[in-house]
Amino acid sequence: MNINLTLIGQLIAFVAFVAFCMRFVWPPIVSAMAERQQKIADGLAAADRASHDLELAQKRATEDMADAKREAAVIIDAANKRAAALIDEAKVAAVAEADRVKAAAAAEVEQERARAQEQLMSQVSSLALAGAEKVLGSEIDAAKHAELLKSLTADR
Amino acid sequence: MAANGHEQTVSEYIVHHLTNLTYGKLPAGFVRDDGVVVSDAGLWTTAHGGDEIAAMGFNAVHVDSMVWSVGLGIIFCWLFRTVAKKASADTPSGLVNFVEMVVEFVDNTVKDTFHGRNPLIAPLALTIFVWVFLMNLMDLIPVDLVPEGLKLVGIEYQKIVPSTDPNITMGMAIGVFVLMLYYSIKVKGFGFVKELSLNPFNHPLFIPVNLFMEVVGLLAKPFSLGLRLFGNMYAGEMIFILIAALFSVGVMWILPAALLQVGWAIFHILVITLQAFIFMVLTIVYLSMAHEDH
Numbered sequence: 001m002n003i004n005l006t007l008i009g010q011l012i013a014f015v016a017f018v019a020f021c022m023r024f025v026w027p028p029i030v031s032a033m034a035e036r037q038q039k040i041a042d043g044l045a046a047a048d049r050a051s052h053d054l055e056l057a058q059k060r061a062t063e064d065m066a067d068a069k070r071e072a073a074v075i076i077d078a079a080n081k082r083a084a085a086l087i088d089e090a091k092v093a094a095v096a097e098a099d100r101v102k103a104a105a106a107a108e109v110e111q112e113r114a115r116a117q118e119q120l121m122s123q124v125s126s127l128a129l130a131g132a133e134k135v136l137g138s139e140i141d142a143a144k145h146a147e148l149l150k151s152l153t154a155d156r
Numbered sequence: 157m158a159a160n161g162h163e164q165t166v167s168e169y170i171v172h173h174l175t176n177l178t179y180g181k182l183p184a185g186f187v188r189d190d191g192v193v194v195s196d197a198g199l200w201t202t203a204h205g206g207d208e209i210a211a212m213g214f215n216a217v218h219v220d221s222m223v224w225s226v227g228l229g230i231i232f233c234w235l236f237r238t239v240a241k242k243a244s245a246d247t248p249s250g251l252v253n254f255v256e257m258v259v260e261f262v263d264n265t266v267k268d269t270f271h272g273r274n275p276l277i278a279p280l281a282l283t284i285f286v287w288v289f290l291m292n293l294m295d296l297i298p299v300d301l302v303p304e305g306l307k308l309v310g311i312e313y314q315k316i317v318p319s320t321d322p323n324i325t326m327g328m329a330i331g332v333f334v335l336m337l338y339y340s341i342k343v344k345g346f347g348f349v350k351e352l353s354l355n356p357f358n359h360p361l362f363i364p365v366n367l368f369m370e371v372v373g374l375l376a377k378p379f380s381l382g383l384r385l386f387g388n389m390y391a392g393e394m395i396f397i398l399i400a401a402l403f404s405v406g407v408m409w410i411l412p413a414a415l416l417q418v419g420w421a422i423f424h425i426l427v428i429t430l431q432a433f434i435f436m437v438l439t440i441v442y443l444s445m446a447h448e449d450h
Contacts, residue, residue, distance in 0.1 A: 002209055003323060004180065006218040010225060010318075010327025017229045017287060018331075022279035025236040029259050030278075032243035039245050 125149040166401045171206070173299060173397045176321065177313040178203040180216025204312065218321055225318035228290040232283070258286065262436070269440045272343075272447040277440060280335075284328065285436040288385065291319040292428030295393055296421055299400045319389040319431075322382065329382030332439050336377070339446040347449060381438050388431050392424055 129145055164172070179202050186194045189204060202219075203209045209216065239255040248256055262282045270277050294317040303314040318324045340348045352370040353363045399420060402413035 002176075002178075002216070002218075003326070004178075004212070004214045004216040004218070006216075006221055006321065006323035007327045007330070009217060009222050010324045011331050013222075013226050013229055014283075014328050014331040017233060018276075018280050018283045020233050021236065021283040022276060025233065025240050026259075026279035026282060028240040029236070029243050029256065030263065032245060033256055033260065035245040036248075 121153050125153070166404065169401055169404070170394075170397050172313070173303065174315070174394075175206060175209070175313045176218040176315050177220040177311060178209045178212065178216050179219050180209070180212035182208060182211055183213075186211050202312075218315070218323060220314050220316065221318045221321040221324050224294060224316055225291060225324050228294070228318070229287050232286045232290060236282075236286070258282070265437060266440055269437065270444045270447070272444070274339075274443075274447065276335075277443055280443075281436045281440055284439055285432050288319060288328075288435050289429060289432035291317065291324070292389055292432055294318070295320075295389060295396065295424060295428060299393070299396045317389060317393055319385055320393045322386045325386040325389075326378075326382040328435075329378040332381060332442060333378035336374075336442050336446045339443060343447050344449050377442055381435065381442070385431055385435050388427060392420075392427055395420055396424075 125146075129142075129149070132145075180200070182188070182194045182199045182201060182203075184194055184196045184198050186199075186208075188194070188208070203212060203216070235251075236255055239252050242252055243256070259282060262285055263278055266278045266281050297316060302316045306314045315321065340351075344351065352374070353367045355366055355370060357366055396417070399413055399416045402409045402416070
């Protein structure tokens with residue numbers, strides 16, 4: 001065991017290496033590691049946040065769906081009501097139209113009947129006249145007879 | 157294994173392996189092996205053999221220890237500096253991953269043990285851990301490989317495991333001790349003196365006793381720190397050398413010696429890591445104690 005200047009030499013080398021390590025080695029490595037740790041922590045936090053957001057979005061989507069369904073039901077209901085109302089209206093209009101048509105038809109029928117009656121009457125009168133002419137075998141004053149017949153028809 | 161013409165004995169083999177390549181100053185009047193007498197001014201030279209090393213005393217440097225120790229320190233700095241330049245918040249890969257693993261391990265150990273705020277402790281612990289580990293790792297290189305190889309180019313001695321040199325381990329331990337004293341005084345101020353003189357018996361009469369006990373306890377820390385590493389590594393290296401010496405005993409010993417070598421090397425992987433870890437943890441603990449104000 002020889003203790004000699006090597007001791008001093010090693011002491012100096014020791015100080016030098018520790019100083020080098022303290023200045024140029026330790027800080028960059030440790031700060032890089034801390035930075036990476038921070039980055040990973042941030043990433044994990046972001047993932048957490050994202051999954052939370054997803055959950056929220058899903059919840060909101062479900063709510064929106066329910067809302068839409070409710071709204072659709074309301075709309076369908078209204079449409080049904082409207083349709084029913086339209087049908088009712090149409091029915092009323094149709095009935096009115098039918099009544100009108102019926103009334104017009106009835107009036108026409110009446111008119112026709114009156115005309116036919118009149119025609120018939122005139123034919124009957126001329127027939128009667130012809131018959132009477134035959135029966136009487138004489139000349140008959142047509143104008144007088146017409147007047148007679150007129151008063152006859154008026155009596156009826 | 158023939159040296160200087162005669163067959164090398166086992167004991168010579170072992171001593172040769174345990175001798176450092178030493179460059180130092182021979183004192184005036186020292187007679188060298190070849191009969192040359194050193195002049196009055198002394199002589200700075202490479203030592204040949206243990207006698208010259210002993211004569212050099214403190215004025216000598218273990219060149220092999222220094223070169224390997226500083227070289228390994230430079231490898232550590234270069235390796236970690238490369239990673240420090242590359243380090244970013246992106247996905248790490250390969251070497252960066254490995255280095256970050258080491259850094260994180262050291263960082264956790266420091267955080268578990270040291271509760272103050274001091275930007276020096278963690279880099280200090282990292283340097284100690286990796287550097288000591290690398291120095292210990294040299295123990296796993298076959299004992300004859302480098303010394304015998306360097307013999308071919310004319311370098312007489314070579315001890316490649318710096319941590320088997322007490323100068324190296326004590327040099328680091330003294331560095332830690334200086335930091336302990338510095339932070340004790342900086343953090344506690346006069347409280348440090350109080351701590352030394354009023355523990356464990358808090359009575360004015362006991363101050364000399366306390367002071368003696370505490371100072372011995374304080375001084376024991378760097379010694380135990382440095383000598384523990386030295387002792388473990390020296391013993392480990394010694395066993396490697398003894399097993400290697402078995403190869404020269406006889407042919408029948410080659411297989412058992414090889415098995416022993418492998419077994420001890422595998423066990424030693426644990427030892428070198430553990431010793432590096434212990435040196436680091438004790439450094440942290442001692443500095444943590446230096447920071448604790450009672």
